[in-house]
Amino acid sequence: MSSERTSWKVQSSRTAQQAFNPIREIVDKQKINTNLTKPLISLSIGDPTLFGNFSIDGSANEAVIRQIDSLKANGYPPADGTLAARTAVAEAHSVPEAPLRPNDVILTNGCSGALEMCINVLCNEGQNILLPRPGFSLYGSIAATRFVEAKYYNLMPERNWEADLQHLESLIDDKTSAILINNPSNPCGSVYSREHLLNILAVAEKHHVPIIADEIYCDLVFEGNKFFPMATLTSTVPILSVGGLAKKWLVPGWRVGWILIHDRNGVFKEIHTGLHQLAQIILGPNSLIQGALPDILTNTPKEFYERTIKQLEANVKLSVEKLTQVDGLVPVNPQGAMYMMIGIEIEKFKDIQDGIDFSAKLLDEENVVCLPGECFKYPNFIRLVITPPHNQLEEAYDRLNAFCARHRK
Ligand SMILES: Cc1ncc(COP(=O)(O)O)c(C=O)c1O
Numbered sequence: 001m002s003s004e005r006t007s008w009k010v011q012s013s014r015t016a017q018q019a020f021n022p023i024r025e026i027v028d029k030q031k032i033n034t035n036l037t038k039p040l041i042s043l044s045i046g047d048p049t050l051f052g053n054f055s056i057d058g059s060a061n062e063a064v065i066r067q068i069d070s071l072k073a074n075g076y077p078p079a080d081g082t083l084a085a086r087t088a089v090a091e092a093h094s095v096p097e098a099p100l101r102p103n104d105v106i107l108t109n110g111c112s113g114a115l116e117m118c119i120n121v122l123c124n125e126g127q128n129i130l131l132p133r134p135g136f137s138l139y140g141s142i143a144a145t146r147f148v149e150a151k152y153y154n155l156m157p158e159r160n161w162e163a164d165l166q167h168l169e170s171l172i173d174d175k176t177s178a179i180l181i182n183n184p185s186n187p188c189g190s191v192y193s194r195e196h197l198l199n200i201l202a203v204a205e206k207h208h209v210p211i212i213a214d215e216i217y218c219d220l221v222f223e224g225n226k227f228f229p230m231a232t233l234t235s236t237v238p239i240l241s242v243g244g245l246a247k248k249w250l251v252p253g254w255r256v257g258w259i260l261i262h263d264r265n266g267v268f269k270e271i272h273t274g275l276h277q278l279a280q281i282i283l284g285p286n287s288l289i290q291g292a293l294p295d296i297l298t299n300t301p302k303e304f305y306e307r308t309i310k311q312l313e314a315n316v317k318l319s320v321e322k323l324t325q326v327d328g329l330v331p332v333n334p335q336g337a338m339y340m341m342i343g344i345e346i347e348k349f350k351d352i353q354d355g356i357d358f359s360a361k362l363l364d365e366e367n368v369v370c371l372p373g374e375c376f377k378y379p380n381f382i383r384l385v386i387t388p389p390h391n392q393l394e395e396a397y398d399r400l401n402a403f404c405a406r407h408r409k
Helices: 014-018 022-027 058-070 083-093 110-122 138-145 165-171 194-207 269-279 287-299 302-324 355-366 390-407
Strands: 105-109 128-133 149-156 176-182 211-214 239-244 256-262 329-332 339-344 381-385
Touching (some): 014 138, 083 256, 105 110, 105 269, 110 176, 110 239, 110 269, 128 165, 149 165, 165 194, 194 211, 256 269, 256 287, 302 339, 355 381
Parallel strands (some): 128 149
Antiparallel strands (some): 105 256, 239 256, 339 381
């Protein structure tokens, strides 16, 4: 017998101990005030299906029903996704400047699964990854569980949340394994110009650091803006682009994401193999949706996408109109996605400390939920989701206005 154990001592792993979701940590401390009679309005969850005003196109529904009825999509799909689904994703995203073969596509468990695999394949323990600040908190959470250091580069609100390239470049060292770019952005709602993306690529090229491009909000851009897939702008910088059905097709619960491997000059040879190897461990999205994916990507009518954008644009217009009138709040106009960051002029308030304090008091007094900027490593801001129906948005902004008036000096 080689064990000396004499009693139970079962400890959680180092990975589990590192697992941390800052949003839960902050939001769980906020308390609902049960004495309030006004209904709760939630502007905190980035799920466009919550309110019933953004709905899936009927053709996508039918495509899934056809798969169920066929009885042919009930088995295990291949580890990296069915060939038909990967072919459809490759064809939907392939352009002459950034061609994709089915083998360059890996289907994943939502875009979150794609991000996890990208960080896993590019980063070793002890290396670092550059992440945007403010940025989606999952990036840092995944890095932490892999013992990869997160280094945050600043985004600049006064320049529509462009990256501070000097700051970004100053963070790069020999241990930097990737730069993560999120465009269009959660939480900022920013959409980067071609020029800005080219400038970021120039830094990546100079230092030979690959890019993970989180493009889950691709094409959700408002009039006057254009979405450029990052991989279409470079012939030298290798890019892993991640996306999925969640936002553009309004089905986050279906958990379908993908990685598009844009190799450049064979630099990603090992990464390509590594991703296919990693895919072997846990199968990706469920077989029914994989079966329906070719139909969804080719048959969703363009009116569906146009309708979503129009609805979002109308909500942005209302939000900007209402919020710019509130003394003490500085909304940064979004150019895409589903969110809006609002600066809080702390000095104008008598008893507000920061974003956490603002959102906790707003919930307590007005029953309106928003996320404090601290969830995205950006204090003195709050983030609002702009997908609720107009009447709820109007009501929420009226309450926000009353709240600010009460707390202003
Ligand atoms: C920027 C960003 N990336 C990735 C994801 C994850 O997407 P999914 O729900 O497909 O896992 C989200 C979800 O909100 C997001 O906002």
